Amino acid sequence: MDSSNTIIIYSSKYGATKKYACWLSEELNCDLLETKKATIDKVEKYNIIIFGGGIYASGILGISFLKKYYERLKNKKIVAFAVGASPYDEKAIEALRKHNFKDELAGIPCFYCRGAWNEAGMSWKDRMLCGMLKKVVAKKNPENYEPWEAALMQAIGSNHDWTDKDNLKPIIELIRKYEAEN
Ligand SMILES: Cc1cc2nc3c(=O)[nH]c(=O)nc-3n(C[C@H](O)[C@H](O)[C@H](O)COP(=O)(O)O)c2cc1C
Known part of the structure; x- marks a missing residue:
């Protein structure tokens, strides 16, 4: 099977997931579509579907498409x-998988790629949400922070870009294996 049998559908609010999706599409030479523009009639024509989404309050954007x-x-x-x-953080990623890939979705492999934190570019609502979250987390003893809480406390008030092509290596490896099997 050639790589035209693979499609990436993605949801990205501030561009980090889009960046990873574009890198993947270049590397795998496959089609790319925003989940909000995707129709099931189009997506089901492909044999391999790569789904990507930004994480917001532990939920993965666009996951409702897979569920539906x-x-x-x-x-x-x-x-x-x-x-x-x-x-x-393997433990945090396992919790993310459990939270988002329930029931029939539980068998879907889910990888993690670290994105970005661009507070200046955030919507007013998101900035306010993060500010509220920071206030709640700040009441905890830093020694007991979950990894995401520590990252939030460190990131708030600044801009960071952790996107790195190397994070895609395990995904590319698995897709190549799938492509070879077909
Ligand atoms: C309101 C809000 C909630 C967030 N919640 C989480 C979270 O639960 N876990 C996490 O790792 N990152 C969280 N983030 C950070 C985003 O996932 C991160 O910025 C990511 O790069 C966004 O991807 P995107 O630009 O493709 O939308 C949150 C960001 C905002 C603004």
């Missing part, structure tokens, strides 16, 4: 990646 259409996609090879501001 899983019945029609269940025989496809689906690989997901989530993009957040937290540093890589």
Whole structure:
């Protein structure tokens, strides 16, 4: 099977997931579509579906598409990646997987890529939400911070870009394996 049988659908609010999706599409030479513009009729034409989404309050943007259409996609090879501001932490990623990939979605492999934190570019609502979250977290003893809480406290008030092509290596490896099997 050639790589035209692979599509990436992604949801990105501030561009980090989009950046990873574009890198992947260049590397794999495959189609790329924003989830909000995707239709199931189009997506189900592909054999391998890569799903990417930014993480917001532990939820992965766009995951409702997979939930809604899983019945029609269940025989496809689906690989997901989530993009957040937290540093890589296996325990936190396992919790993210459990929270987002429930029931029939539980078998979908989900990788993590660290994104960016661009407070200057955030919507007023998001900036306010983060400010409120910071106030709650600040009441905790820093020794007991979860990895995402520590990252939030460090990131708030500044801009960071942790996007790195190397984070895509395990995804590319798995897709190449799937492509070779077909
Ligand atoms: C309101 C808000 C909530 C967020 N929640 C999380 C979170 O729960 N975990 C995390 O790792 N990152 C969180 N982030 C950081 C984003 O996931 C990060 O900036 C990511 O790069 C966004 O990807 P995007 O630009 O493709 O939307 C949050 C950011 C905002 C503004």
